[in-house]
Amino acid sequence: MMWQISRARTQARLGLYISSDITIHQLAAKSDESRWTPYYKIPSRDSHQHLRFMTIPLIYLLVAVALGCAVFSLRFSQRETGLPPGPPTVPLVGNLHLLPKMGKLHLKFMEWSRKYGDIVSIKTGSGTMVVLSSPTAIKQVVDKQGWAASSRPANHLADLAAGGYHILFAPDTARLRSIRKTITRFLGPQSSLNRVSVQEAESSQLLNELMTQPENFSESIRRYTHSTARISIYGQRVSSLTTPGVQRFYKILHRFLHISVPGVYPPVDLFPALKYLPERYAPWIAACRRSKSELVKFHAELSMGAKERSTQPNADHQRDPSFMEYISNMGLSEEEYSVSAYGGFTLMEAGSHTIAAFLLSLILILALHPEPQERAREEIESVVGSARLPELDDFKKMPFVDALMKEVVRIRPPFPIGVPHATTSEIRYKNYVLPKNTTVILNIYSIFHNPDIFEDHDVFNPDRFMQTKFGTRPGMDIDFRDNFLFGAGRRICPAQHVAHATMQIVTMRLLWAFQFRSAVDAQTGRPLTRKLDCYAPEFVTMPHPFKCVIELCGEEQRGIITQAFKNAKSVLGAYENENLKA
Ligand code: HEM
Numbered sequence: 001m002m003w004q005i006s007r008a009r010t011q012a013r014l015g016l017y018i019s020s021d022i023t024i025h026q027l028a029a030k031s032d033e034s035r036w037t038p039y040y041k042i043p044s045r046d047s048h049q050h051l052r053f054m055t056i057p058l059i060y061l062l063v064a065v066a067l068g069c070a071v072f073s074l075r076f077s078q079r080e081t082g083l084p085p086g087p088p089t090v091p092l093v094g095n096l097h098l099l100p101k102m103g104k105l106h107l108k109f110m111e112w113s114r115k116y117g118d119i120v121s122i123k124t125g126s127g128t129m130v131v132l133s134s135p136t137a138i139k140q141v142v143d144k145q146g147w148a149a150s151s152r153p154a155n156h157l158a159d160l161a162a163g164g165y166h167i168l169f170a171p172d173t174a175r176l177r178s179i180r181k182t183i184t185r186f187l188g189p190q191s192s193l194n195r196v197s198v199q200e201a202e203s204s205q206l207l208n209e210l211m212t213q214p215e216n217f218s219e220s221i222r223r224y225t226h227s228t229a230r231i232s233i234y235g236q237r238v239s240s241l242t243t244p245g246v247q248r249f250y251k252i253l254h255r256f257l258h259i260s261v262p263g264v265y266p267p268v269d270l271f272p273a274l275k276y277l278p279e280r281y282a283p284w285i286a287a288c289r290r291s292k293s294e295l296v297k298f299h300a301e302l303s304m305g306a307k308e309r310s311t312q313p314n315a316d317h318q319r320d321p322s323f324m325e326y327i328s329n330m331g332l333s334e335e336e337y338s339v340s341a342y343g344g345f346t347l348m349e350a351g352s353h354t355i356a357a358f359l360l361s362l363i364l365i366l367a368l369h370p371e372p373q374e375r376a377r378e379e380i381e382s383v384v385g386s387a388r389l390p391e392l393d394d395f396k397k398m399p400f401v402d403a404l405m406k407e408v409v410r411i412r413p414p415f416p417i418g419v420p421h422a423t424t425s426e427i428r429y430k431n432y433v434l435p436k437n438t439t440v441i442l443n444i445y446s447i448f449h450n451p452d453i454f455e456d457h458d459v460f461n462p463d464r465f466m467q468t469k470f471g472t473r474p475g476m477d478i479d480f481r482d483n484f485l486f487g488a489g490r491r492i493c494p495a496q497h498v499a500h501a502t503m504q505i506v507t508m509r510l511l512w513a514f515q516f517r518s519a520v521d522a523q524t525g526r527p528l529t530r531k532l533d534c535y536a537p538e539f540v541t542m543p544h545p546f547k548c549v550i551e552l553c554g555e556e557q558r559g560i561i562t563q564a565f566k567n568a569k570s571v572l573g574a575y576e577n578e579n580l581k582a
Helices: 002-014 024-033 048-077 104-118 133-142 156-162 175-185 190-192 196-213 215-235 244-260 272-276 283-311 323-327 334-368 370-384 392-397 399-411 442-448 494-511 555-575
Strands: 120-122 129-130 427-429 432-434 441-442 513-520 549-554
Touching: 024 323, 048 133, 104 120, 104 129, 104 442, 120 283, 129 133, 129 427, 133 156, 133 427, 133 441, 156 244, 175 190, 175 334, 190 196, 196 215, 196 392, 196 555, 215 283, 215 392, 215 494, 215 549, 244 283, 244 334, 283 323, 283 334, 323 334, 323 392, 334 441, 334 494, 334 513, 370 392, 370 399, 370 513, 392 494, 399 494, 442 555, 494 513, 494 555, 549 555
Parallel strands: 129 441
Antiparallel strands: 120 129, 427 432, 513 549
C-alpha cells in the first residue's frame, strides 16, 4: 500500500491521471479498496468527469517538457561565457556541422583563425575545442601551463582498438609519464647520436634502391623509415618492404589509423550513449576488437623475438641495444616492463610513418622546384665533393640545405594540426577561461601559413630561412621556435632529436646523389607530377601517390653508392633476422 501511495503522490505531483479534487488520503483509501486494480483500467461512465480535469495538467506538462527541451537544446551547445570567440553555434550540435572531413580541417581552422584571432573556440555538441594559432598562444597555454594541458581528448575507439596502451592517445597519467621518461632517455640527444651509424648504413640501401629501381621510390622510402625504426625498437631490420612481416605491420597500422579517422564511424566520444549500442548496430566494436587482437599478437611476437636476441651474446658490440633490450635491463617490475614494451609498437608506428611523410613531401617539392634543388646540391658538393657520401657532421656547414629542409616542413608540416591536447583543469589565457576537458589544437599549419608572419606564405622559398632565423618577416618579435612541427609542452615528440638527425642525413644524401624532376607524359607533354595540394586526408599528412623522375647525378655517385651499400652490410648484418620472413 505504501508503494501505491508514494506512486500516487508522484503522479499527483506530475499532474498525471489524477484529478485535482482527490486528496492523498482519499487516494490511499481508494488504493486500499482497489489494491489489485490497475491504474490503466478503462474508466467507467462516472469517471469521464475525471478525464476532463486530467487533460488540463497534461497539456501543461507537455508544454513544460517542450519548453524544457527547447531551452536545453539552445543552451546545450552554446558557447559558455569566458570562452574565446568562434563561429556562431546552432542548437544541439554547436559548430559540429561546420567541421569538414579530415584532410581539410587545417584549412577550416586557418580560415577561423584569420577571422576570430589566435585563439578560437569551437563547440562540438556539449564539448569544447580551442584552436591556438600563434606561437605566443601555444607558449602561454601549452608550454607554460603544461601541468594542465598535457592530456589527450577521450578517444573511445582508439582505446578499444589499442587496449588503452597507445602512447599518442593516452591520457596524462603517472603510467604515461613513466613510459615517456623511459622513451625520452632512450631517444635523447646523446643516444640519438649512437644511432647514426645504423641510419647511414640503412640510407645507403635506400640510395642503392633509388639508383636501381627509381620508379619504386615510395616503397623504398617506407622500407628505409620502417627498418630504422624497427632496428632501434626491436633490434631487427627489414631488407624488403615485401617481407610478410612488414606487409602485416602496415596492414595492422592502416586498420588502426582508419578507425581513428573522424567520420569513419559515428562520433562516440561526443555522443557517449553510442557506447552502449548492441554490437549488431555498432560495427566499430568488431573493427576495434579485430585491431586490438592483431596489435596484441604482433607486439607479443616482436617483443618475444627482441627478448631472445637480447640474451644472445653481443661481445663485439656490433649491435646498438634496442629499446626492448634497454627496458629489459632497467630492473622494471613485470607490469612496468609489459606497459613500456607495449609503447614500443607506438614508437615503431610513429617512426615509420612520420619521417616517410617528410621524405615523400621533400621529393615531391624538389621535383616541382629545380632551382633551389640545384642550389642545395652545389652547397653539398662544395662541402663534401663528389668522392664520398655526406655524413651527419657535414650538415652544420650547409645553411642552405638546412633552410630547404625547414621550408619543406613549413609548407607541408607532417602534422598540420599537431596531435590534440586536452586540459585537466581550468586554464587562463588573455581574458579567456578554458574549462577542464577542453580539447586544445595546435594549429601548426595556420601559423606556418600566416601572411603576417611569413611573406608569400604559399611560395616555396628556402631563402626566407637564410634571411631570418625562423624564416619570419624581418624584425618580428614573436615567440617562435624551430620545432613546432614536433608539437609542444609535456607531450612534445620524444623522438625529435633522432627524427631530426634522420631527416638531415637523408636530405643531404638524396640531394648529393640524384636529380628529381617532374614526370611528363611522353605523348601529350603534360606534367604527370601532382601539384603540392594533393595530400592524403590522414592524421599524418602524406602526398597522394605521385610520379616523378629520379636520375643519378653522375657515374662517380654510382660507384660510391654501390661501395657504401657493400660496406653497410657489416653494420646491418647484426640486425638481420630470418624470423621476419615468417
Ligand atoms: C618528421 C618526424 C616526426 C614528426 C614531425 C613528429 C611529430 C610529432 C608530434 C606533433 C607529436 C605530438 C606532440 C604533442 O602532443 O604536442 C608527436 C608525438 C610523438 N612522437 Fe613524433 N614526430 C616525428 C617522428 C617521430 C619518431 C621517429 C618517433 C619514434 C621513433 C616518434 C615518436 C613519437 C611518440 C611516441 C609521440 C607521443 C608522445 C606523447 O603523446 O606523449 N615521433 N610527434
